[in-house]
Each structure stands twice: as C-alpha cells, then as structure tokens.
Amino acid sequence: MIDLKTIVEQIDLLEPVPLIATQIMALAEDPDSSTMEISEIILNDPALAANLLKTCNSAYFGIKRRVESVRDAISLVGLDHIVRLVLVNTVSSNFKKGAEGYGLGEGELWRHAVSSAHIAGILADRFGASKNKHLIYTAALLKDIGKLVLGRFVAFSFEQINILVHSQGHSFNDAEQKIIGMNHEELGALVGKKWNFGDKLIYIIRHHHLSEESARQDLETSLVYLSDIICMMMGVCTGADGLSYRFYSDVLNRMDLSEKDLQGIIAEAGKNQRQIESLLNPLFN
Numbered sequence: 388m389i390d391l392k393t394i395v396e397q398i399d400l401l402e403p404v405p406l407i408a409t410q411i412m413a414l415a416e417d418p419d420s421s422t423m424e425i426s427e428i429i430l431n432d433p434a435l436a437a438n439l440l441k442t443c444n445s446a447y448f449g450i451k452r453r454v455e456s457v458r459d460a461i462s463l464v465g466l467d468h469i470v471r472l473v474l475v476n477t478v479s480s481n482f483k484k485g486a487e488g489y490g491l492g493e494g495e496l497w498r499h500a501v502s503s504a505h506i507a508g509i510l511a512d513r514f515g516a517s518k519n520k521h522l523i524y525t526a527a528l529l530k531d532i533g534k535l536v537l538g539r540f541v542a543f544s545f546e547q548i549n550i551l552v553h554s555q556g557h558s559f560n561d562a563e564q565k566i567i568g569m570n571h572e573e574l575g576a577l578v579g580k581k582w583n584f585g586d587k588l589i590y591i592i593r594h595h596h597l598s599e600e601s602a603r604q605d606l607e608t609s610l611v612y613l614s615d616i617i618c619m620m621m622g623v624c625t626g627a628d629g630l631s632y633r634f635y636s637d638v639l640n641r642m643d644l645s646e647k648d649l650q651g652i653i654a655e656a657g658k659n660q661r662q663i664e665s666l667l668n669p670l671f672n
C-alpha cells in the first residue's frame with residue numbers, strides 16, 4: 388500500500404485557491420450574506436472586478452446599456468450568476484489540467500465540475516434548498532477536488548482498482564480506499580481543511596458519493612450526489628470511474644423524484660448548455 392503521508396503531502400503541489408475564492412465561498416455558505424458584502428469583496432480585487440465588467444459587457448449577456456460597476460453587474464446579470472462567474476474563475480486553474488488515472492483529459496474534469504454545479508443549482512431551486520444554493524453549487528463544483536491529487540496514485544494502481552470494481556462489485560471510491568488506503572472524497576476533504584473551506588462544504592465533499600447512511604439523510608449532500616449522477620447520465624466527461632458508483636434509489640424515493648422527473652431535469656440542464664459554456668469561458672483572457 389502507498390504511504391498515505393506521501394499522498395497527503397501532494398496537496399501542497401496544488402495551486403492554492405485565491406483568498407477571494409475562500410471569501411466568496413464563506414459568503415456563499417451564509418444564507419444571510421448580502422449583495423453589498425459580495426460586491427465589496429469583488430471590489431477589493433481590481434483585476435477581478437475589471438474582468439467581471441468586461442465579461443458582463445460582452446455580447447454573451449446582451450445587455451443594452453454599458454455595465455459600469457460591480458453593483459450594476461449584480462443588478463443586471465443577477466447575483467447568482469455573478470457569484471458563479473467569480474467562483475468558477477477563481478478555482479479553475481487546478482481543475483483544467485485534467486485527472487490522470489480517471490481517464491479525464493485536459494479540461495474534462497473542469498467541464499464535469501461546472502456542468503454538475505449547474506445541475507446542482509437547478510436541484511437546489513427545485514427541492515426548496517434555495518437558501519443554501521451557493522453552498523450546493525460550490526460543493527458540486529469542488530466535490531472531486533481530491534481527484535487532482537489522487538489521480539496519479541489511481542493511475543499507478545488502476546489494474547487492482549479495476550479488478551475490485553469489475554470482478555468484485557465494489558464502487559470506485561471503495562476500491563480506491565481498499566487499494567490505496569484513501570479515496571478521493573477523503574482526500575478532497577483534507578484539501579478543503581487545508582484551504583480553510585467551511586465545515587459544511589468539507590462535509591459534502593467528504594460524503595458526495597453517499598457511502599454513509601447518515602449522509603443520505605442530508606439534503607445538501609444528497610443534491611450534490613444527484614447532480615453528479617445526472618451529469619453522468621448526460622455523459623458529460625464521465626471518465627474511467629463514471630459508472631462505477633452506487634446508485635441509491637432510496638435517495639430518489641425520499642425526494643419523490645421519479646425517472647420522468649430526472650429526465651425533465653436532464654432536459655432543463657441540456658437547454659441551459661449555453662449558460663454552462665459561458666461559465667467555462669475564462670474571465671481572465
């Protein structure tokens with residue numbers, strides 16, 4: 388078995404998330420945070436504010452008058468979209484590299500993360516979790532952050548993991564745990580701790596495949612899990628592990644979510660593909 392200390396040390400090789408992303412995430416987790424607080428944080432980073440205005444004035448948004456201030460941008464584009472633009476652009480650099488071991492090339496892990504986050508946003512509105520929608524969005528975006536570190540160890544042990552998954556019916560995260568001694572959920576939670584993410588965000592990252600019964604009782608974690616499953620059903624950059632996770636029908640039953648409902652959500656996410664593409668295009672170009 389690989390020395391776990393060696394794996395954990397690799398977290399330091401990731402590019403740390405900028406302070407502004409941590410601040411926005413903290414506000415995103417606070418249902419009482421205001422537009423003013425979020426715009427003040429953006430204004431503290433002039434380069435980000437300038438790029439945000441540039442993006443909001445681009446043809447994509449089709450705003451007839453010129454967006455002159457961050458406050459303007461928030462009122463014209465909407466706070467939700469601004470928070471999402473800031474989040475995806477401040478945490479994107481690590482994700483864009485791809486994930487060796489999971490069969491995901493450059494940009495694919497990122498596309499999956501952004502699409503899954505978008506679906507999580509739809510689910511949050513649908514299941515009355517709007518109060519925590521930014522937290523759910525952020526968690527869906529960052530849930531696989533552990534793969535960025537674990538990928539090279541998964542690549543090294545892929546044959547053994549594959550045998551457990553395909554011959555013995557283990558889920559991919561269980562197989563990671565058995566062969567490597569740690570799975571990408573656990574490692575992702577360690578990254579979150581190191582980067583001072585909030586407790587709930589760390590909890591969702593740690594349990595996003597719902598292996599533990601208690602996590603299946605948690606609405607926000609269940610919605611992030613569902614966003615992952617739906618994204619995989621849509622075939623968005625599923626990777627080598629894509630179809631090798633447990634499907635918990637009791638989670639769907641508890642939410643009173645039928646197969647037809649799932650198809651409706653997939654159709655809605657598909658319709659919004661243009662919005663996802665706008666999030667995938669970097670602010671910083």
Ligand SMILES: [Fe+2]
Binds near residue numbers: 530531595
């Ligand atoms: Fe995952």
